[in-house]
Amino acid sequence: MIHFLKILFVALVLCLAGVGCKKDNLTAPVDITTVPRTIGAFIENNYDLSLLHSALVKTGLIDSLKQAGAYTLFAPDNAAFNTIGIASTADLDKMNTDSLRFILKYHVIRDRYFVSSFPAQLDNKYTTLTGQQLYVSIGKDGVSPGTEGKFVFVNGSMIMPEEKRNIALANGVIHIIRRPLNYTQGSVQDYISKDTSLTVFAILMKKFGYWDGLKTQKSVTVYAPSNQAFANYLITADSAAKINTAKYKPLAFGVYTLQMQPLHVFSTDGYALAGNSGILPGNALVTDSFSVLPSYQYNFFAKIDETAIWLKTQVGYSDWINNVTGPATVNYYNGYVFGADRLAENGIVHVVDKLFINPSLMLK
Amino acid sequence: MNNRYRIIVALLVMCLGAACRKTEFADIENPAYLRVFNSLDYQLTLGNKDAPQTFLTMLIDPVLDKDGIPESAAITGDFLDKRDSWARPYPDAVNTSIWQKEYPGSLKVLAGPILNGYDLSSWAQVPSGKHRILFRTRPYSNTPFFSLEKNLRGVTLVDTTVELQSYEVYTMHVLEQVYETKKTGLYIRNETFVKQPLSDSFVYVNFYNLSSQGYFDFTSKVIDNNAVPNRKMEDKMTVYYSLGRPANNVLTPIAGFNYLPLGTVTRSQDTRVAPYYSFPLFPDTSVNKIFTGNMAQVFYFCAPGLTPFNIYNTDPGQYSAIAIGDYGYTAGTAGVPYGIKADLRTGLIISTHSGVNNPRSFATVNTLEFINDKFYLMTIQRKYAPPIY
Numbered sequence: 217m218i219h220f221l222k223i224l225f226v227a228l229v230l231c232l233a234g235v236g237c238k239k240d241n242l243t244a245p246v247d248i249t250t251v252p253r254t255i256g257a258f259i260e261n262n263y264d265l266s267l268l269h270s271a272l273v274k275t276g277l278i279d280s281l282k283q284a285g286a287y288t289l290f291a292p293d294n295a296a297f298n299t300i301g302i303a304s305t306a307d308l309d310k311m312n313t314d315s316l317r318f319i320l321k322y323h324v325i326r327d328r329y330f331v332s333s334f335p336a337q338l339d340n341k342y343t344t345l346t347g348q349q350l351y352v353s354i355g356k357d358g359v360s361p362g363t364e365g366k367f368v369f370v371n372g373s374m375i376m377p378e379e380k381r382n383i384a385l386a387n388g389v390i391h392i393i394r395r396p397l398n399y400t401q402g403s404v405q406d407y408i409s410k411d412t413s414l415t416v417f418a419i420l421m422k423k424f425g426y427w428d429g430l431k432t433q434k435s436v437t438v439y440a441p442s443n444q445a446f447a448n449y450l451i452t453a454d455s456a457a458k459i460n461t462a463k464y465k466p467l468a469f470g471v472y473t474l475q476m477q478p479l480h481v482f483s484t485d486g487y488a489l490a491g492n493s494g495i496l497p498g499n500a501l502v503t504d505s506f507s508v509l510p511s512y513q514y515n516f517f518a519k520i521d522e523t524a525i526w527l528k529t530q531v532g533y534s535d536w537i538n539n540v541t542g543p544a545t546v547n548y549y550n551g552y553v554f555g556a557d558r559l560a561e562n563g564i565v566h567v568v569d570k571l572f573i574n575p576s577l578m579l580k
Numbered sequence: 581m582n583n584r585y586r587i588i589v590a591l592l593v594m595c596l597g598a599a600c601r602k603t604e605f606a607d608i609e610n611p612a613y614l615r616v617f618n619s620l621d622y623q624l625t626l627g628n629k630d631a632p633q634t635f636l637t638m639l640i641d642p643v644l645d646k647d648g649i650p651e652s653a654a655i656t657g658d659f660l661d662k663r664d665s666w667a668r669p670y671p672d673a674v675n676t677s678i679w680q681k682e683y684p685g686s687l688k689v690l691a692g693p694i695l696n697g698y699d700l701s702s703w704a705q706v707p708s709g710k711h712r713i714l715f716r717t718r719p720y721s722n723t724p725f726f727s728l729e730k731n732l733r734g735v736t737l738v739d740t741t742v743e744l745q746s747y748e749v750y751t752m753h754v755l756e757q758v759y760e761t762k763k764t765g766l767y768i769r770n771e772t773f774v775k776q777p778l779s780d781s782f783v784y785v786n787f788y789n790l791s792s793q794g795y796f797d798f799t800s801k802v803i804d805n806n807a808v809p810n811r812k813m814e815d816k817m818t819v820y821y822s823l824g825r826p827a828n829n830v831l832t833p834i835a836g837f838n839y840l841p842l843g844t845v846t847r848s849q850d851t852r853v854a855p856y857y858s859f860p861l862f863p864d865t866s867v868n869k870i871f872t873g874n875m876a877q878v879f880y881f882c883a884p885g886l887t888p889f890n891i892y893n894t895d896p897g898q899y900s901a902i903a904i905g906d907y908g909y910t911a912g913t914a915g916v917p918y919g920i921k922a923d924l925r926t927g928l929i930i931s932t933h934s935g936v937n938n939p940r941s942f943a944t945v946n947t948l949e950f951i952n953d954k955f956y957l958m959t960i961q962r963k964y965a966p967p968i969y
Contacts, residue, residue, distance in 0.1 A: 335719030338629050341731070435630065479627070486626050501626055510626075 252386040255289055256282035259390075267297040270305045275317035285387035286328040290350075290370050292396040293380075295519075299395050299553045321345040322399050328389050330382045331375070332363040338488055339480070348399055348561075353484070357491035371397050372482035372557035374514055374521075394514070394521070395553050404438055404563040405430040413549065414567065416446040417472070419456040424469045429476050436563035437479040437501070439472050439508065439525070442549045445570050467504045468578035475503045480564060483523060483548070483556040487512040505530035506539075508572070510556075523552040527572055541577045546570040606690055611705035612744035613692040616683035617663040619753045619790065619951050620737075620764060631762060632717045632735050636660040636754060637725040638683055639714040640706065649730050650714065655706060657683035658718070658725045665920050665954070669930065669944065669961035671702050678722050692749070694963045696774045698945070700749065708746035713766065714739050715754050737764045749774055755849060756792040756952070769851045773945045773960060780962060782858035783928050785946040787819055787845035787879075795952050796847075796897055810917045811953045813881055814897040815847040820880040820888050823863050829908035831876055834864050839888045845881065845950070861929060861943040872941045874925045876905030878916060879948065902948070902955050904928055918955045928959065933967040940964075 256278050259265045268291055272278040281287065302308060308316070325342040331354075334340050338353040355367025359377040368375040373393045375381050380392035400407045405427060408414050417440045421427045430436060446456065466475065479501060486509065490499045500507035509526040525546045527539035538544035548555025549567040558565040620634040638657035642650040657680070664681040675686050684691065684704035692700025717734035718725055725733065738754055749771040757765040767790065778784050796812060819842040824831035843857045859877070867873050880888040883898035891899045902918035903911040905927020911919025923930050928946050931939040947958040 333721075335721035335723075335732070337633065337720045338624075340719065343731075477627070478630070480630055481626055485629060489624060489626065489629070499626055 252384065254282045254387045255285070255287060255385050255390060256280075258383070258385050259291070264293045264295075264392075265291060267294045267302060267305070267308065268292060271308050271316060271320055274308060275313055275320055277317065277320055281324075281387070283387065286326070287388035288325045288327065288329040289388065289390045290323045290373075290375070290393045290397065291390050292323070293376075293392050296393060296395050318346055318401075319397070319399065322348060322350065323393075323397055325350065330364065330384075330389060331366060331368055331391070334368065336363070336366070338485060346399075348401075350397065350399075351482070353482070353488045355488040355491065367488060369482065369484040369488055371399075371559055372484045373397055374484065377516075398558060400558065400560045402560060403431040404436055404560045404565055407558060407560045407565050408438070408440060411440075411565075411567070413442045413444075414440050416443045416451060416453050416456050417441060419453055420446075420451075420459070420469050421473070423456070423459055423461050424464075425461075426470070426473050426476060430473070431562070433476060433478065434562055435478045435480045436476060437474060437481045438563065438565045439474075439568050439572070440565055441472065441568050441571050445549075445568065449571055449575060451575070463579055464575060465578045465580055467506060468573055468575045471503060471506055471508070471572050474501050474508065477501070477503065481510065482564060483510050483552065483566065484512045486510050500526075500528070502530075506573075507536060510566070512552075521552045523548060523556065525566075525568060539572070541573045543570050543572075546572065608690055608705045608707055610708045610746035611690070611692075612708040612746055613695075613700050613703035613749045614683070614706045614744070614752060615667075615703045615750070616657060616660070616752045617667070617754070617956075618660045618682075619663055619755050619767075619949075619956070621662050621952065621954060622756070622762070632737055633720070634662055635679075635718055635720055636715050636737065637718045637734070639716065639725075640711050642712065642714050645730075647730075648736075649733050650716065650725075652726060653714075654711075656725060657687070659722075660715075663956060665956055666922050667702070667956070667958040669699065669702065669959040695747075695749070697780075697962050698774055699961050699963055700774075703749060706744065708744045708748075710741060710743045712739075712741050715764075715766070738766045740766050742766070742768055745770075751947075751958070753790065755790055757849065759792040759795040759798050759952070765849075767849055767851060769853060772853045773856070776856065778856065778945060779858075780943050781861050783861055783877075783943045783946070784856040784858045785879075785928060785948055786854040786856045787843065788854055788947065788949045789813060789815070789817070789845050789847040790849055790949055790951045791847050792952060793849075810894075810896075810900045810914060812897040813847070813900050813950060814883050816884060817845050817881040817900075818884060818886075819843050819845055819857070820882065821859065822878045822880070822888075823859060823875060824878060824907075824910075825864075825873065825875050826906050826908040826910075831878065831903065831907055831910040834875075837863050839880070841887075842879070856945065861941060870937050870941065871931060871939050872926055872929055874906040875927065875929070876903050876907040876910070877927050878903045878907070878910070881950075900950075904957065920955060920957050922957055922959060928957075930959070930961050932964070935965045936968050938967065 259269045322344045324345045334352050334354055336354045340352045341349045344350050351371055353369045357367055358365040359367050364382060370393055373395050376392045383390040408418050486499050500509035507528045511524050511526060513522045515522050527544060528536040529540045530536055546568045549569045555567040616638055618636050638660055639650050639653035641654035643652045645651050659679045660683060661679045661681060667682055671691060690705040692703035692705060714736060715738040716736050719732050744750060751769045751771055753767040755765055755767045757763045820839050821842045822833045822839055823837040824833045862869050862872055878901060880901045886898060901916040903916045904920050904922050906925055907919050910916050922928060925931050926941060928944055930942045930944055934940040942962060942964050945960045949956045
């Protein structure tokens with residue numbers, strides 16, 4: 217009996233071993249984590265980028281972003297498009313396809329750049345697919361720890377933190393930006409002449425002899441008050457054309473071009489340089505004892521950009537007080553998204569909603 | 581049995597063969613000794629953010645491409661950041677940081693030898709002869725210069741040719757020459773301390789004012805003299821010194837060593853070596869002649885006609901002072917606005933474990949440079965006996 221059990225036991229073990237040796241010819245499912253999608257495919261499949269996708273489809277660029285790259289795309293998400301008044305595909309359809317294509321190509325640079333691969337300084341210049349340059353500035357402070365968490369601004373537009381930056385894909389990287397970039401072909405002068413809200417400013421620049429410099433100077437930063445700002449001081453296109461330039465001190469209207477100093481300053485540069493302590497007279501643009509201090513902060517809770525331009529007058533060596541000849545702060549005209557950082561080929565225009573200096577206080 | 585011996589002999593022969601490895605030591609024939617500082621120091625503000633930044637790459641004998649962008653160089657001193665206030669008497673070799681406070685800093689290069697008893701390990705050996713030297717700005721990143729894309733390889737700040745004599749000691753600065761235009765230039769000083777009969781029972785120090793032209797006049801418009809009292813210097817100043825000991829964190833002068841005249845310093849970017857002035861290594865007769873005890877040295881800079889005794893209500897630029905060593909609360913005040921710790925306990929004197937004594941004090945040779953509104957100290961040490969534990 218025991219002998220039989222032994223044989224049975226051995227037979228069962230052999231049987232089990234035989235069954236255990238069966239090899240199913242299984243094909244493992246494709247591991248999608250090792251085959252990342254392209255930038256184009258990622259945008260197609262992301263609800264937050266649906267407006268960008270529509271724009272890329274309309275301009276025929278979506279296929280380019282599926283090719284081998286590598287590219288770095290500064291991608292405005294739907295929220296960013298909404299800030300400039302583009303809420304649906306219908307709004308995009310109203311736009312000129314060529315200019316839309318140009319500005320979308322301006323959002324792409326060649327090669328793969330993660331946040332840590334940008335040098336930790338202001339104004340790293342990169343050539344975009346349009347051939348124009350964009351400016352990447354790394355801030356002093358971090359929005360989250362580590363080099364990948366530093367504040368980053370592209371032409372004054374913030375790269376969103378955490379999972380919205382450094383999105384690594386098969387043919388490049390996506391960084392989601394706070395608002396779409398803008399770029400105007402032509403000089404600062406061309407920008408001002410095209411903008412119908414700056415007609416009075418253009419007349420005054422011509423009268424006071426700054427106009428040619430706005431075309432020929434290599435680098436210039438302009439704070440241009442809107443027509444409404446001049447109207448508040450009873451200056452209209454008509455009266456501006458008749459203004460007696462000899463009566464005014466140079467600062468009265470020269471302050472808006474910072475007396476043609478060779479500057480290239482975005483609205484976020486002060487914040488990038490000095491972090492939260494950005495509001496310091498030492499960190500301002502100074503001309504003739506008058507300082508212009510663009511401040512910026514992103515409010516992560518309200519999801520808004522808190523901006524202002526602080527104006528100060530120098531009364532002692534390091535003694536600065538609030539502007540005595542006009543408002544202490546001014547804002548960007550129509551808000552930061554529309555007023556600040558209008559980039560042109562030879563400089564930047566910031567459109568502001570108030571005059572810096574009451575001209576009648578600046579008579580000789 | 582014979583076979584076994586044969587095998588052992590064969591193994592021994594193999595061992596001998598393997599032991600005959602020849603090591604090629606790096607060697608530079610007729611070297612000159614070179615130490616380089618980036619003495620540019622201007623603050624980045626919104627108004628000057630497009631100015632060339634003070635983060636440099638030194639290229640000796642560079643090869644340029646057709647656009648004038650460097651492609652390679654015989655010697656590269658990369659990541660040259662602003663210099664530290666104290667240039668230490670020994671190399672930075674223990675640290676692993678990529679950014680350098682000086683060249684050679686922590687780079688693994690052939691260092692200088694002990695020359696006439698002076699430790700030149702903070703100097704790099706470079707081939708003597710004529711060299712083209714280029715200083716270019718570079719981005720603030722950890723990417724080596726020649727791995728950067730060409731459009732990121734900065735702008736040239738200095739492009740010049742120098743002739744280095746063999747076995748000579750050189751200290752080189754990138755200096756701001758004109759304050760208003762920010763014109764930069766190269767300053768190269770052929771040091772003479774290795775050839776001078778300097779006693780090892782005296783501490784030596786010489787003074788330079790390498791400020792840029794126009795700094796003193798121009799800054800009165802932009803820097804508040806009252807906000808930074810006594811942080812400027814006129815072109816010609818008389819130097820006084822005191823040796824002191826900290827008591828309750830305040831310096832107390834050692835008897836007989838208070839406000840003693842030492843020499844003069846004149847603003848100049850001339851590369852002549854300034855005369856060395858000295859004070860005794862052991863000024864305090866009450867201590868043993870092994871360790872001086874915690875102490876500090878204070879140097880006072882007074883306009884001609886003034887002494888540290890009558891410095892009240894001076895105009896800007898007529899008075900300044902720096903304390904070096906264990907100065908407690910004394911430095912950072914209006915009376916002594918500057919302070920550099922240097923050797924933690926004894927300032928210009930090096931106190932360290934040597935032989936059976938721990939600590940033991942050694943005299944040094946020092947160079948104190950005033951550039952625009954900052955002091956920089958370079959300490960050179962002599963060779964001393966290793967510690968016995």
